[in-house]
Amino acid sequence: MTARERVAGTVANYVDERTGAAAWMKKNLNKVFPDHWSFLLGEIALYSFIILLLSGTFLTFWFDPSQREVIYDGDYQPLSGLKMSAAYASTLHISFEVRGGLLMRQIHHWAALLFMVAIVVHLLRVYFTGAFRKPREFNWIIGVGLLTLGIVEGFLGYSLPDDLLSGTGVRIAEAIIQALPVVGSYLAFFAFGGAFPGEAFIPRIYTVHVLLLPGIFLALITVHLMLVWYQKHTQYPGPGRTEKNVVGYPLFPVYMAKAGGFFFIVFGVIAFLSAVASINPIWLYGPYTPGQVSAGSQPDWYMGWLDGLVRMAPPLETHAFGHTISWNILIPGLILPGIMFTGLALYPFIEAWISGDKREHHILDRPRNVPNRTAIGAMALTFTIVALLNGGNDIIATTFSLTINQMMWFSRIGILVLPPIAFVITKRICLSLQRADRDLVLHGRETGTLVRMPSGEFVEIHEPISAEKAWTLTQHEQPVPLELPATDARGLKRPGAIKNKLRNRMSRAHAVAVPKVSAQDLKEIEHH
Amino acid sequence: MSSELEVIKDPGVPAHIHRQADLDPQAEKKAERQVAILFALSTFGTLLFIYSYIWISEDLFIFFPVLGTTNAKQLFLGLGLAFSLFFIGAGAIHWAKTLMPDEEVIAMRHEMRSEDEDRRELIATAKAGAGAAALGRRSLIKQSLGLSLGLVGLSPLLLLRDLGPLPGKDLEKTSWKSGTRLVTDPGDRPIKPSDLEVGAVAQVLPAIAEGGHRALSDIGKDAVLLIRLRPEEFQLDAERLAMTYQGIIAFSKICSHMGCAVALYEQQTKHLLCPCHQSTFDVTRGAKVIFGPSARPLPQLAITVDQEGFLIAQRPFSEPVGPSYWERNSQ
Numbered sequence: 001m002t003a004r005e006r007v008a009g010t011v012a013n014y015v016d017e018r019t020g021a022a023a024w025m026k027k028n029l030n031k032v033f034p035d036h037w038s039f040l041l042g043e044i045a046l047y048s049f050i051i052l053l054l055s056g057t058f059l060t061f062w063f064d065p066s067q068r069e070v071i072y073d074g075d076y077q078p079l080s081g082l083k084m085s086a087a088y089a090s091t092l093h094i095s096f097e098v099r100g101g102l103l104m105r106q107i108h109h110w111a112a113l114l115f116m117v118a119i120v121v122h123l124l125r126v127y128f129t130g131a132f133r134k135p136r137e138f139n140w141i142i143g144v145g146l147l148t149l150g151i152v153e154g155f156l157g158y159s160l161p162d163d164l165l166s167g168t169g170v171r172i173a174e175a176i177i178q179a180l181p182v183v184g185s186y187l188a189f190f191a192f193g194g195a196f197p198g199e200a201f202i203p204r205i206y207t208v209h210v211l212l213l214p215g216i217f218l219a220l221i222t223v224h225l226m227l228v229w230y231q232k233h234t235q236y237p238g239p240g241r242t243e244k245n246v247v248g249y250p251l252f253p254v255y256m257a258k259a260g261g262f263f264f265i266v267f268g269v270i271a272f273l274s275a276v277a278s279i280n281p282i283w284l285y286g287p288y289t290p291g292q293v294s295a296g297s298q299p300d301w302y303m304g305w306l307d308g309l310v311r312m313a314p315p316l317e318t319h320a321f322g323h324t325i326s327w328n329i330l331i332p333g334l335i336l337p338g339i340m341f342t343g344l345a346l347y348p349f350i351e352a353w354i355s356g357d358k359r360e361h362h363i364l365d366r367p368r369n370v371p372n373r374t375a376i377g378a379m380a381l382t383f384t385i386v387a388l389l390n391g392g393n394d395i396i397a398t399t400f401s402l403t404i405n406q407m408m409w410f411s412r413i414g415i416l417v418l419p420p421i422a423f424v425i426t427k428r429i430c431l432s433l434q435r436a437d438r439d440l441v442l443h444g445r446e447t448g449t450l451v452r453m454p455s456g457e458f459v460e461i462h463e464p465i466s467a468e469k470a471w472t473l474t475q476h477e478q479p480v481p482l483e484l485p486a487t488d489a490r491g492l493k494r495p496g497a498i499k500n501k502l503r504n505r506m507s508r509a510h511a512v513a514v515p516k517v518s519a520q521d522l523k524e525i526e527h528h
Numbered sequence: 529m530s531s532e533l534e535v536i537k538d539p540g541v542p543a544h545i546h547r548q549a550d551l552d553p554q555a556e557k558k559a560e561r562q563v564a565i566l567f568a569l570s571t572f573g574t575l576l577f578i579y580s581y582i583w584i585s586e587d588l589f590i591f592f593p594v595l596g597t598t599n600a601k602q603l604f605l606g607l608g609l610a611f612s613l614f615f616i617g618a619g620a621i622h623w624a625k626t627l628m629p630d631e632e633v634i635a636m637r638h639e640m641r642s643e644d645e646d647r648r649e650l651i652a653t654a655k656a657g658a659g660a661a662a663l664g665r666r667s668l669i670k671q672s673l674g675l676s677l678g679l680v681g682l683s684p685l686l687l688l689r690d691l692g693p694l695p696g697k698d699l700e701k702t703s704w705k706s707g708t709r710l711v712t713d714p715g716d717r718p719i720k721p722s723d724l725e726v727g728a729v730a731q732v733l734p735a736i737a738e739g740g741h742r743a744l745s746d747i748g749k750d751a752v753l754l755i756r757l758r759p760e761e762f763q764l765d766a767e768r769l770a771m772t773y774q775g776i777i778a779f780s781k782i783c784s785h786m787g788c789a790v791a792l793y794e795q796q797t798k799h800l801l802c803p804c805h806q807s808t809f810d811v812t813r814g815a816k817v818i819f820g821p822s823a824r825p826l827p828q829l830a831i832t833v834d835q836e837g838f839l840i841a842q843r844p845f846s847e848p849v850g851p852s853y854w855e856r857n858s859q
Contacts, residue, residue: 032635099581103606135640168788171748172804175786175851178699185699185853190691195698195745196787200691232637240541246635247541254628261620268614275606276595290748291713291731291781293789295803310786310821311805317823319858326852328821329786362637394806404806405819441536467539474536519534 033255034235034248038125043259045118047266048111049221055108056210062098064090065160065206067199076283084162084287087202091161091282106274112154113279114270116302119147127377129364131234132348133357139227142220144345149213149220151302156209158280158300162202165280167288168297171196172310179329197290236364237475239468243362296394305384308391309336312411340380354506356482368437369476371430372510378426379419386415427512434514437473440465441517442525470517479511544631559626566619573611580604699856700848702734702749704829709735710754710778710839713747718838721774724756729793731781734841749849751781751789752829754839755811757798763813771830773839778829779815780849783807785822787851800826824858 016022033039066086072079074089075096094101123143126132132140155173159166174196178188193200232246241247249255285294299307309332316327343350351373352358367374389396390411397407444462452458465473484500487493494500548555580601588600595603641647663670709718710732724730732752736742759775762768771777779800783790788804793811799818800809807822809815815826827849830842848856 030633030635032633099586099601100605102602103609106606168804171788172786178851178853181854183854185695185855188853189693189695189698190688193692196748197744198692231640232635239539240634242538244637246637247632249630250633254624254630257620257624257628261617261624264613264617264620266617268610268612268617271606271613272610275603275610288744290744290787291733291751291789293791293803295792297788297803307805313821315807315817315821315823317852317858322857323854324852324856324858325854326823328823329851332821360639394803408806408820467537468542470536471538475538517536519536522536 028229029250029252031229031251031255032232032246032248033251034233034241034246036236038129039233040262041118041122041125043262044266045115045122046221046225047263048115048118048270049217050263051111051267051270052108052115053214055104055111056214058104059094059101059108060210062090062094062101063087063160063206065203067162067197067202079283079286082287085202087160087162088282088287091163095283103271103274105280106278107270109158109280110270110273110277112157113300113302114266116150116154116300119143119150120302123147124377124381127347128367128374129234129236130361130370130373131364133361134348134352135231135360136227136234137348139224139231140348141345142224142227144341146217146220146224148341149217153209153213153217154300155303156205156213160202160206160209161280161282162288163282164285164288164292164294165282165297167197167290168293169299169303170201171290172307176329176333179326179333181323181325181330197288232362234362234364237366237472239471241363243360246362296398298392298395301388304391305387306333306337306391308387308389308393308411309333311393312387312390312408312415314412340384344380351510354482354503354510355479356507363475366476368430368433369513370479370510371427371434371512374430375423375427379423382422383415383419386411386418390415431512431514434516438514438517441470441473442521470522474516474518476516478516479513481511482507541632541634547626547630549626550630556627559622563619563623563627566615566622570612570615570619573608573613573615575608577605577608577612580608695855699850699853702845702849703736703746704734704750704752704841704844706841706843707834708841709834710752710831710841711735713751719754720837721756721776721833721839724754724776726756726758726775727795728756730754732778732839748787749782752778753781753790753793753800754778754831755793755798755800757812761798761812768814768828771828771842773831773833776831776839777811778831778841779809779811779826780829780845781826782850783822784817784824784826784849785820785851790826824852 012022064086068086069083070086070089072082072084072089072092074080074092076092079092091105094105096102126140126143155169159170159173174188174192177191178184180187188196191201191204192198193204233248235241235246235248238247249258286292298304310329313328313332316331318325318327365373367377390407393404393407393411396402397404444464447461447463449461450458451461482504484504485494486497486500549559550556584601584604586599586601589597590600590603591597592603642650658664711718711734713731713733716733716735718735719730719732730753732754733742733747733750754776755778756774756776759772761775762772762777764772779790781789781791783802783804785802785805785807788802790800790802790807790809792801792803793799794801798811800811800815801807802820802822805821807820808818809822809826810818814828817823817825827845827847829845831839832842834840847858852858
């Protein structure tokens, strides 16, 4: 026994005698994780969160969350002598006088952007591969919660410096609160401690941003990861992969080294971006005052789609009985996002209800094999992208020499017309890809070798694909639509006839598929 | 349907292919060296970071292709940190990929649901517990508990009451009164009509007493834009026209949509544009909305001049400025 092994044994013994952790550790150090690049997306989100905690803690050492008015006398000459809030002045101090302060601000902001990108792309991966199916519905809902909180947390975070851009964003948030029927002006006055902007808002959202929401994040992320751990990771279809097993690498040492290394890579890339690509240069925007605004005011990207919806809203207000209801704010600012997030959260349950599938699923779907789901995803994505594009309509218009009006009308019509088109096209593409898979399994791969037959005909030689590939392309189940009968065994009408009929119809639409190749098909073709 | 047809057989996990480093000691040594070099690059990054922190001057700007002229301290601090972190990760992953075991292993899953016996026992325990508490029989306790639990949430809600005052009539009022002078923002100088050329725009605020303080909350309601046109360019009724003075017209600068500053004036078309959501207002027609999401024109401030010839407000705004709210009476 070497000295090192002796030390390791002593430490392990010490810990186990006090915690009894050996049995648990033994099992979990050998925990198997399947390998795939798309499984790293959630990891990027997790690591960005850790980077946010580290860099954010650094920023709190100097940031002064106060709207008290001060006269600036710091290093940045162009703003010298200007009245501004202590929050803005201290952000300038971090940027210009604290060594590495600007770098940390950039890291914090870049990490926030990447956090949201990673969450969204991770969500798309989970959605399109059907990883949200039983038993993972809870984790899907936690994920939707994290996405929602992330948007709020990001918005509060970039509002803290109290610069002209972020203050404008807060003004818009205030207008949304104020637009709520009956309670709007009351809630706005409570949130801002009086009329906008007041002096209470920044200190309040600071507490929410650095304490309340990070606490909730930590709790939700912990549960999210524990469930992944306990339920074991899903895996892509492939040879040897079944619903009953998990094929991959053991946690210790391979997965730990890879995942730990990946944290440093994510951190390194964020630090690199922060070094070379400066974002949110608040010193150029100036301090916030409600009487000014800069052209091309844009929120961060994860708020952009909301802003885009608000921009394209038609000018609708109801004026009646001495009251005003602003549909131009309520619909794009609250009602539509509410519907979108509710639909997102409920999707696993809706799909299970339509398909009638109550089994556990651990093998991921190839998106083409579930055309309806993939098409719904493409539809929702198209809707959001049109909204996001419209959120930058002024920038796009100036960049591509269009008028704002053209952009706005494109979005207003596009947001209604393009999503259904995306649905139809995506469903067609999925079915075509299924057909292509079928051809590949039946007739093999095109070799590119042309042969001239004695008859003078030219044919391309096809080569059979490997057994592994053939399995991967045919392992999926053929969906069977629900057929809820209208009458029961005694010929009596069952209750809920219309509901059942609707469910049957949706189930049929959901179960559309090209018949997959069976072993018989292959044998038959071999005889030819 | 699928059960009737025979599926293509699963060939099982493919045989493991050994890597170069598993077979060839020389390749193994090489991989080891590569990992060490990656870790060494990280150390170099840390040294660069320390050097930049202490010795590079804050005022040093250097030119870099693509980046342009950039602050050297900021750049090298960032690059140092990026290198020091990235190459630890690169080293660890290269180590895992080339030298650690890469044979896939298979673990079995268990179904999420508990054993039937456990489930039965749980139900029995729950039933026994509920029976012992006998909540079903004690409806008085059940109902009073339900009531108190329902109400207990009121206390923390009530505690939030002092977050702010009630709005009252605050959203309807601005600091503009009859005879309030219009002063420039910034500068606080009173304005004469002759200060504004035709086509010019100025942001003004109500004058305040010497040494008085102007809160941002006031600016958020008081900010006004002055625009001078040729009087014949207006297409206004007599009442609205009487609110202008020699072609000078005054509008609230706070957008009637969501309260941004309506800061963009297009001199050629005489349109005011809000940069937040592109609501567009036609100045010649009393800031009527001609495009975008806003549903109401910008409130117009009636102006005239006092005896000394400075611009003043004839009277307060006749309607609330800024975004809509429930209590707003918009006719």
